[in-house]
Amino acid sequence: MGLPGEFALIARHFRRLAGPAALDLKDDAAVLDPPPGRQLVLAADAMVAGVHFLAEDPPETIGRKLLRVNLSDLAAMGATPLGYLMTTALPPGTSDAWLGRFVDGLAADQAAFGLSVLGGDTVSIPGPMTLSLTILGSVAPGAALRRQGARPGDALWVSGTLGDGALGLRVLQGKLPGDAAGHLARRYRLPEPRLALGSALAGVARATMDVSDGLVQDLGHLCRAGGCGAVLKADSVPLSPAARALVEADPALLPLLLTGGDDYELLFAAPATAEAEILARAAAAGVAVTLIGGFVAGPPEVQVRGPDGAPMTLPAGGWSHF
């Protein structure tokens, strides 16, 4: 009796991603020894073709983006990756060649980030390709970074550069100049989860999250969780040279950088006195961090100040599906 199609597909493509706990993807479930003396950290994200990625994106980057978006959630908790489960709903005609490249990308990122697949499911969908990934990580007991905890007077920090992903999407859509091989498009397709920085922030950051739905909207979450307001200085927000060039050519793009989403940088609150400590830890982690504002007493609102110090009004709060 030969293997039916679905199982042959798993054997041909996904088995090479399996770690020891996955039991070669031949059983009903994985069996994993949890790391002794650690807490588990768990998150899940889904991506739909045409919503979260472009159907014509290179297959190699699609699975990697999904994995990295989930790794970014682990980074925001200060956790170390353990493994993941992935379900793929594939439209008719998804080719073997496409799947091979999709899995090649995942294999590269598994090696880069030190984790492997634990299990999953592969089904057919009469609609857009839909991928879902659940990630597992671990932290020392009580060391998980949380969104709650920002206090008035705390400094507001962000890692890396903002807005590249939002601009990169528009480059790929032909709405902005640039090409698919450039920095901005790459940042849209392959976000950089800040795992080393997340681990380094334990004990010094008071509140942390990753920026996925736009800086201003996500800062609102830190405000609500902390029960305080925040002031964001727009001209302090770190931009890549490619983003800066576009904004200098068209200053009307600035709001997009602050609200556009797809950044996957860490946004965090820390005592104002911890500036030197933060800079030293970030340097040791190999990630630039920038002071972009601070938390203030008052209602959980975000005040954005323009280059002249006056309040800026932004057209939209951030990305929402509904």
Next chain:
Amino acid sequence: MGLPGEFALIARHFRRLAGPAALDLKDDAAVLDPPPGRQLVLAADAMVAGVHFLAEDPPETIGRKLLRVNLSDLAAMGATPLGYLMTTALPPGTSDAWLGRFVDGLAADQAAFGLSVLGGDTVSIPGPMTLSLTILGSVAPGAALRRQGARPGDALWVSGTLGDGALGLRVLQGKLPGDAAGHLARRYRLPEPRLALGSALAGVARATMDVSDGLVQDLGHLCRAGGCGAVLKADSVPLSPAARALVEADPALLPLLLTGGDDYELLFAAPATAEAEILARAAAAGVAVTLIGGFVAGPPEVQVRGPDGAPMTLPAGGWSHF
């Protein structure tokens, strides 16, 4: 600043499913203390409207089916449920009322099976509703039931009754007589994960899996994993009164019962000498089990014998997506 739509939706519907480790679904990830001295068991399954459930199914049963399908994977490993993460890709127009009933169903099953939600994601899809669930459970170290291990001479057992789900789907599709309130339709919409039986089989079953893609196809997996063949006696396969009535009226339905899928019963191998022990443990777990054949030396093939003892030829091996 008000909550954007996606977060309001999570607050309004999904938060009531959250257990303590879920941090009220307000953080980037859940933080879970793994049960001390246990191994983790992990599985994931996806369901697509029109493929795995009917878009017109009652919202209460759709989430419960997804949860139960995953719980069935835990049962097949002899594991105890811990929690789950769920991603929902919702088409435009999914109403608040629909979501309320969907979550009502999940809440009922969380109480029935003793677990709660750890996290997830809610996104929009320009296509059919697509749901993905990752389940976590635990087992005593080394006690997980595996698919490998069946040996020639072992008895072949199955729990409950077979074919109800496949017949129930056809009742709901109007292809067979019956109604949506009947036993068969209910078995299609709400499979019964055999968790108590799975736990009870540790130490006596040599190989175990759950029947999800059809009895004959899934028995083939046990054969390949064990490196032996199997003989299945078609007239020993346990049928519910409703299924038996349909097959007596139309004997041509028998192959469907053996290959149709959606059973979620446990299929297992055990030493022939363990018959009394198996029956006692199953009785204590409150589940009927039936001896339906045995394993034989030879290639990993399934021989189905009809009521006259002669080989039966079946039209299809089971359900595959590809």
